[in-house]
Amino acid sequence: MAFISPALLLLLAMSVFPLLWALYLSFTDYSATRGGPANFIGFGNYTAILTSAQVHQRALTTLIYVVGAVALQTVLGFGIAYLISRRTHGRGALTTLFLVPMMLSPVVVGLFWRFMLDAQFGVVNSMLGSLGLGQVEWLTRQRTALLSLIVVDTWQWTPFIMLIALAGLTAVPKYLYEAASIDRASEWFRFRTITLPLVWPLLLIAVMFRGIEAFRLFDLVYILTSGGPGVSTETLSFHVYKVAFLGFNTGTASAYGILMVLVVIVLTQLYLRYLNKLKEG
Amino acid sequence: MAVSVDEAVSTGPAPDHTPAARRLGGRGRSGLEVALLIVLAVVMLFPVLWMIETSIKENRDVYAIPAKFFGFDVTIDHFKDVFVAPGGGRSALSVAFLNSVVVAGVSTLLATVLGVPAAWAYARFAVRAKKDQLFFILSTRFMPPVVVVVPIFLMYRQVGLIDSKLGLILIYAAFNVPFTIWMMKGFVDEVPAEYEDAAMLDGYTRLQAFWRYTLPLLVPGIAATAVFALIFSWNEFVFAIFLTSSDEVRTAPPAIAGLIGGTTTDWGLVAAASVVFALPVLVFAYLVRKHLVAGVTLGAVRR
Numbered sequence: 001m002a003f004i005s006p007a008l009l010l011l012l013a014m015s016v017f018p019l020l021w022a023l024y025l026s027f028t029d030y031s032a033t034r035g036g037p038a039n040f041i042g043f044g045n046y047t048a049i050l051t052s053a054q055v056h057q058r059a060l061t062t063l064i065y066v067v068g069a070v071a072l073q074t075v076l077g078f079g080i081a082y083l084i085s086r087r088t089h090g091r092g093a094l095t096t097l098f099l100v101p102m103m104l105s106p107v108v109v110g111l112f113w114r115f116m117l118d119a120q121f122g123v124v125n126s127m128l129g130s131l132g133l134g135q136v137e138w139l140t141r142q143r144t145a146l147l148s149l150i151v152v153d154t155w156q157w158t159p160f161i162m163l164i165a166l167a168g169l170t171a172v173p174k175y176l177y178e179a180a181s182i183d184r185a186s187e188w189f190r191f192r193t194i195t196l197p198l199v200w201p202l203l204l205i206a207v208m209f210r211g212i213e214a215f216r217l218f219d220l221v222y223i224l225t226s227g228g229p230g231v232s233t234e235t236l237s238f239h240v241y242k243v244a245f246l247g248f249n250t251g252t253a254s255a256y257g258i259l260m261v262l263v264v265i266v267l268t269q270l271y272l273r274y275l276n277k278l279k280e281g
Numbered sequence: 282m283a284v285s286v287d288e289a290v291s292t293g294p295a296p297d298h299t300p301a302a303r304r305l306g307g308r309g310r311s312g313l314e315v316a317l318l319i320v321l322a323v324v325m326l327f328p329v330l331w332m333i334e335t336s337i338k339e340n341r342d343v344y345a346i347p348a349k350f351f352g353f354d355v356t357i358d359h360f361k362d363v364f365v366a367p368g369g370g371r372s373a374l375s376v377a378f379l380n381s382v383v384v385a386g387v388s389t390l391l392a393t394v395l396g397v398p399a400a401w402a403y404a405r406f407a408v409r410a411k412k413d414q415l416f417f418i419l420s421t422r423f424m425p426p427v428v429v430v431v432p433i434f435l436m437y438r439q440v441g442l443i444d445s446k447l448g449l450i451l452i453y454a455a456f457n458v459p460f461t462i463w464m465m466k467g468f469v470d471e472v473p474a475e476y477e478d479a480a481m482l483d484g485y486t487r488l489q490a491f492w493r494y495t496l497p498l499l500v501p502g503i504a505a506t507a508v509f510a511l512i513f514s515w516n517e518f519v520f521a522i523f524l525t526s527s528d529e530v531r532t533a534p535p536a537i538a539g540l541i542g543g544t545t546t547d548w549g550l551v552a553a554a555s556v557v558f559a560l561p562v563l564v565f566a567y568l569v570r571k572h573l574v575a576g577v578t579l580g581a582v583r584r
């Protein structure tokens with residue numbers, strides 16, 4: 001097809017070919033700096049990664065971050081959407097205002113927050129201080145650094161969940177509520193039996209999108225904490241970067257990347273299957 | 282139908298028909314809800330306001346302890362520093378901004394020129410394994426960028442595209458083509474195919490029919506899709522930092538990120554640069570607010 005092939009060619013050159021190259025490299029001991037020929041080493045890279053305690057540690061960090069951030073965003077985003085959907089005035093303006101964080105570049109967001117969370121002159125500690133609370137070293141303590149990452153990601157992406165939830169909430173047919181109010185159904189009953197079941201599928205799709213995005217997050221980590229202190233905020237994506245660009249183990253990094261792609265594909269397939277079942281049921 | 286925000290905010294739950302006595306309790310609750318919304322809005326917007334405030338503060342007020350919310354001296358020096366180099370002439374940041382304009386603009390144009398005809402073809406013609414092709418196209422967007430950047434880096438080094446604007450333009454266009462196809466297919470689906478059939482009965486070729494009747498109806502959709510592609514390219518950081526190194530090529534995100542590090546950071550300058558950088562995005566986002574849901578989900582969520 002003359003209309004489709006140019007677009008497909010670009011995708012083949014810039015997405016498929018690099019991915020296949022990564023697949024090839026993942027079976028070799030190639031290093032981008034050392035140069036020289038790539039020696040085929042079979043599944044060596046894969047077994048090394050899958051058995052590495054370091055990688056397990058990063059996987060746990062990523063899991064905590066993804067689950068924590070997406071759960072927080074979902075609850076907050078749905079809450080805000082619900083509150084907005086109950087207003088009759090100023091909804092458009094409110095929605096637009098709430099969407100601002102999502103539109104900003106991760107670099108800008110990371111810098112904003114790095115400035116605000118600064119231990120000495122950061123505005124967050126300043127406010128804590130004026131409330132008579134102690135100072136927190138947000139980005140330089142192991143435990144609070146991961147928490148900060150979750151908070152910042154939540155700040156940026158709660159609007160995403162809110163937007164989708166709002167779309168779902170306002171699509172609920174009015175007559176259902178009218179019927180319920182004739183039956184004098186309580187508000188909680190209406191929420192539980194009308195609102196939630198109708199918004200749920202859309203909300204689950206939003207959660208999937210956020211989950212994928214959070215899993216591959218790199219820029220925010222890079223700007224906000226650079227994986228530190230220690231390795232406390234080093235997610236899988238950031239670790240791949242370190243292996244590839246600081247350790248120059250290109251082969252290992254490629255295998256690592258391929259494994260990450262596989263995880264995304266398998267998990268989304270399972271998730272979509274579950275979603276489809278939900279739709280049928 | 283694509284979900285639109287305006288639509289999403291114009292209708293809502295049915296009006297309350299509960300008796301007056303119960304509504305009184307409802308009013309108290311409603312007040313609580315408004316208060317809660319205001320608190321949430323303040324929390325969400327505070328970082329942005331704080332950045333804007335920092336960008337117009339004198340340096341001594343930027344680092345004031347405790348933080349100064351009001352009563353600081355206003356200055357536009359930081360904004361001047363964004364554009365003008367210390368010794369006069371253009372600053373590295375302003376070059377980076379210009380690069381961002383070029384890279385985001387050209388890559389968006391390329392993605393649109395390649396994506397729109399493809400979307401039209403997918404919407405109108407019987408294409409072999411259409412669903413599989415479309416899913417494949419979408420799936421290229423789900424790859425972690427850190428994974429693709431390694432082979433792209435090697436590939437670019439081989440063909441001499443490392444540290445070139447063309448290299449960034451190509452990867453951003455490839456990144457945006459799936460999005461353009463998915464989003465535009467939705468818009469084409471909304472234009473009745475009968476228009477083209479009727480035009481063809483009048484003696485036009487299929488392409489002429491598309492050009493004269495369908496394309497004009499698609500213009501708002503194309504504009505919205507292009508704006509999203511523009512925002513993605515404008516904000517992109519991972520490819521930008523790994524595929525470019527020189528000041529002449531670097532786009533704004535890595536240039537702004539480069540302002541930190543070392544022992545001291547000029548936060549006033551960072552704030553001003555961030556504000557300048559974020560401004561076009563906010564304007565553009567406002568322009569496409571009707572299409573936000575479809576846009577942020579790559580067109581996958583439509584109704």
